[in-house]
Amino acid sequence: MKRLLALVPAALLSFGLLANEAAPLAEDPVVEQRLVHIAGELRCLVCQNESLAGSQADLAKDLRREVRGLIKEGKSDEEVKDFLVSRYGDFVLYRPQVKPETYLLWGGPFILLVAGIIALVSYLRRRNRLAPDTPLTEEEKKRAADLLKADS
Amino acid sequence: MNKFLLPLGIFIVLVALLAVGLNLNPREVPSPLIGKPAPAFTVPQLHSPEKTFSPQDMLGKVWLFNVWASWCVSCREEHPILVEFARTGMVPIVGLDYKDKREDGQRWLARFGNPYSIVPFDADGRVGIDYGVYGVPETYLIDKAGVIRFKQIGPITPEVLEKKIIPLVQELNK
Numbered sequence: 001m002k003r004l005l006a007l008v009p010a011a012l013l014s015f016g017l018l019a020n021e022a023a024p025l026a027e028d029p030v031v032e033q034r035l036v037h038i039a040g041e042l043r044c045l046v047c048q049n050e051s052l053a054g055s056q057a058d059l060a061k062d063l064r065r066e067v068r069g070l071i072k073e074g075k076s077d078e079e080v081k082d083f084l085v086s087r088y089g090d091f092v093l094y095r096p097q098v099k100p101e102t103y104l105l106w107g108g109p110f111i112l113l114v115a116g117i118i119a120l121v122s123y124l125r126r127r128n129r130l131a132p133d134t135p136l137t138e139e140e141k142k143r144a145a146d147l148l149k150a151d152s
Numbered sequence: 153m154n155k156f157l158l159p160l161g162i163f164i165v166l167v168a169l170l171a172v173g174l175n176l177n178p179r180e181v182p183s184p185l186i187g188k189p190a191p192a193f194t195v196p197q198l199h200s201p202e203k204t205f206s207p208q209d210m211l212g213k214v215w216l217f218n219v220w221a222s223w224c225v226s227c228r229e230e231h232p233i234l235v236e237f238a239r240t241g242m243v244p245i246v247g248l249d250y251k252d253k254r255e256d257g258q259r260w261l262a263r264f265g266n267p268y269s270i271v272p273f274d275a276d277g278r279v280g281i282d283y284g285v286y287g288v289p290e291t292y293l294i295d296k297a298g299v300i301r302f303k304q305i306g307p308i309t310p311e312v313l314e315k316k317i318i319p320l321v322q323e324l325n326k
Contacts, residue, residue, distance in 0.1 A: 045286035066281055086184060088183075088184070
């Protein structure tokens with residue numbers, strides 16, 4: 001029994017060793033964190049609805065390797081994004097930059113909203129004009145009552 | 153009558169927009185490299201690793217830069233067209249073997265024919281990244297000054313060759 005107990009620390013120690021062995025995946029947690037942050041904002045061009053961070057496509061792996069390299073060289077997030085945009089175009093950015101070509105993209109929804117409000121207001125005004133609030137005359141009321149009576 | 157004209161108009165505009173949108177190919181992302189100098193690189197050649205290739209070697213010539221791989225299915229579709237086009241000798245075609253194994257690339261060319269004047273070998277895909285390659289085959293037309301003038305994403309079809317590449321080559325060679 002004592003011998004077995006003596007094995008316990010050894011077993012625990014070996015667990016520690018195993019845990020150490022898995023480490024190379026995130027050899028530099030700071031770099032990996034920035035990689036995940038940047039890659040989450042970038043589109044994978046092979047599976048276009050996936051981000052570069054989540055994609056398992058070969059190209060995405062290569063690009064993550066490049067981005068990792070750039071981060072280690074001390075490039076800023078903007079510089080890393082510029083690196084990819086200069087090669088693959090604005091399409092890689094999930095959040096396109098605001099510049100003359102993208103004004104319509106950014107402003108379009110607001111233009112539509114304003115147009116919708118104008119259309120709604122003018123429609124409501126016209127409808128109010130079409131249905132003026134004039135009460136029935138005495139004669140009309142009597143006719144209506146007669147009609148209702150005749151019906152029942 | 154007027155009541156129906158407006159909804160009908162909106163409907164027609166919507167259908168037109170959808171028709172255009174659905175016919176666009178989402179894989180054809182416009183390349184920011186067009187009109188820019190072809191990125192420089194130096195890589196070994198497929199058949200003789202001791203020799204290298206660099207785009208600078210082609211300065212003064214109009215040339216096609218085709219990116220292919222033995223594992224790429226659409227490259228096989230494109231290949232006979234390139235082989236036939238190479239016979240005309242109109243432009244030198246440089247074929248970058250992208251993320252391939254040396255033996256596989258060599259075997260592939262031996263089997264299907266080699267339309268390329270030079271075959272650089274990009275083992276780890278770094279050159280591909282510099283050229284914005286995301287789906288082989290891709291083909292660039294580069295002018296005498298080393299500027300990219302046209303990019304074809306996906307296989308070259310006889311139509312693309314006749315309507316775009318050949319006229320542009322003739323114009324650039326003037």
